[in-house]
Amino acid sequence: MKKNYLFLFIIFGLLLSSCGTKEKVAERPKAVNVIYMIGDGMALPQVFGTMLATGEELAFSQFPYIGVVDTRSASNDITDSAAGGTALACDKKTKNGMVGMDVDTLPMPTILDVLADEGKATGIVVTCYAGHATPADFFAKVPKRSMYEDIAMQMAESDKLNVMIGGGRKHFNQRKDSLDLIQRMENELGWKVYDTLADIDTACTKYAVLAADGHMPIASERGNFLPEGVKTALKTLSQDKDGFFLMVEGSQIDFACHAHDSVYMVDETVDFSNAVQVALDFAKADGNTLVVVTADHETGGLTMIDPKGHYSNVSFNYSTGSHTCLPVMIYAYGPGAELFTGWMQNNEVKGKILKACGIEPQTVANDSEQTIAPVVGNFDSNPSN
Numbered sequence: 001m002k003k004n005y006l007f008l009f010i011i012f013g014l015l016l017s018s019c020g021t022k023e024k025v026a027e028r029p030k031a032v033n034v035i036y037m038i039g040d041g042m043a044l045p046q047v048f049g050t051m052l053a054t055g056e057e058l059a060f061s062q063f064p065y066i067g068v069v070d071t072r073s074a075s076n077d078i079t080d081s082a083a084g085g086t087a088l089a090c091d092k093k094t095k096n097g098m099v100g101m102d103v104d105t106l107p108m109p110t111i112l113d114v115l116a117d118e119g120k121a122t123g124i125v126v127t128c129y130a131g132h133a134t135p136a137d138f139f140a141k142v143p144k145r146s147m148y149e150d151i152a153m154q155m156a157e158s159d160k161l162n163v164m165i166g167g168g169r170k171h172f173n174q175r176k177d178s179l180d181l182i183q184r185m186e187n188e189l190g191w192k193v194y195d196t197l198a199d200i201d202t203a204c205t206k207y208a209v210l211a212a213d214g215h216m217p218i219a220s221e222r223g224n225f226l227p228e229g230v231k232t233a234l235k236t237l238s239q240d241k242d243g244f245f246l247m248v249e250g251s252q253i254d255f256a257c258h259a260h261d262s263v264y265m266v267d268e269t270v271d272f273s274n275a276v277q278v279a280l281d282f283a284k285a286d287g288n289t290l291v292v293v294t295a296d297h298e299t300g301g302l303t304m305i306d307p308k309g310h311y312s313n314v315s316f317n318y319s320t321g322s323h324t325c326l327p328v329m330i331y332a333y334g335p336g337a338e339l340f341t342g343w344m345q346n347n348e349v350k351g352k353i354l355k356a357c358g359i360e361p362q363t364v365a366n367d368s369e370q371t372i373a374p375v376v377g378n379f380d381s382n383p384s385n
């Protein structure tokens with residue numbers, strides 16, 4: 001009898017100690033670096049349509065965790081890029097047209113703001129204006145997306161942003177207030193400002209590449225600007241011991257779908273996929289980097305159909321010149337990637353990224369149900385961009 005008790009005691013002890021070990025093993029590694037990538041207007045039709053058109057896999061199919069994002073804004077079932085990007089950057093949905101502000105025009109801390117305050121280096125790489133809605137959603141707070149010169153001023157004066165790569169130079173040096181903001185950035189605000197990626201002094205830790213007066217040229221004319229921009233930003237930001245946050249936008253997938261230009265759409269989606277591949281390769285080698293890829297909304301109402309109703313001869317079909325409320329995909333790789341599965345609201349992504357980084361979200365709003373516009377009787381929304 002005694003022997004049996006001893007035996008049970010030993011087994012119980014072993015079980016306890018093995019539970020303890022399991023808990024240690026299960027402790028989730030935290031993301032040190034975050035690369036947050038947004039394909040503007042890129043829902044599943046744009047991704048799969050590009051795979052069909054090129055006959056090739058894109059970087060998106062390599063992600064182990066995939067979810068679905070409801071993109072509706074606080075004011076409209078169909079979001080514009082300003083409200084869509086604000087919800088992706090902040091904790092609350094807002095009204096169409098607003099940048100970094102809630103429905104009451106109160107400024108909200110973005111994921112870039114929070115991670116900069118944690119000591120991380122930050123950067124943005126886009127192919128549109130540096131101050132266009134989606135990038136602006138991460139660093140600016142203005143009630144209207146068209147306030148480009150105010151957005152440029154907020155970017156110049158930001159003490160949280162280290163690297164900005166994109167276009168929109170005219171909002172800095174051809175301003176209504178006649179201010180040469182580029183000169184001020186270099187003389188007073190600690191920036192180096194370049195015209196091209198090739199000019200960058202890699203030892204510099206605060207710089208802007210404003211490579212076009214307006215948006216960057218289309219994919220077929222701008223070469224590898226986006227993937228190379230991501231590589232350049234990663235080289236700079238990865239020098240920071242506390243980690244980094246990099247936001248990347250494939251800005252012109254949206255432009256192509258507004259124009260119903262399928263060649264342009266495919267080129268832009270391939271270009272964005274190439275940039276995603278740069279991020280994935282970095283994350284795979286690094287081991288501490290979370291890569292999250294999603295979209296602010298779908299553009300064009302794109303489907304792949306056989307116009308004759310047969311099941312072959314597939315071609316692209318656009319049902320609107322504007323955006324739609326089709327939910328978008330979210331793809332994740334790296335520490336915390338498992339958080340990005342299932343069905344989620346766009347304003348939940350910031351909290352998930354912070355959780356992946358082991359940072360307590362400050363003000364995660366659980367009021368998304370209240371702030372979504374009701375579906376019935378609200379189908380006439382017509383956002384312009």
Ligand SMILES: [Zn+2]
Binds near residue numbers: 081299323
């Ligand atoms: Zn658009």
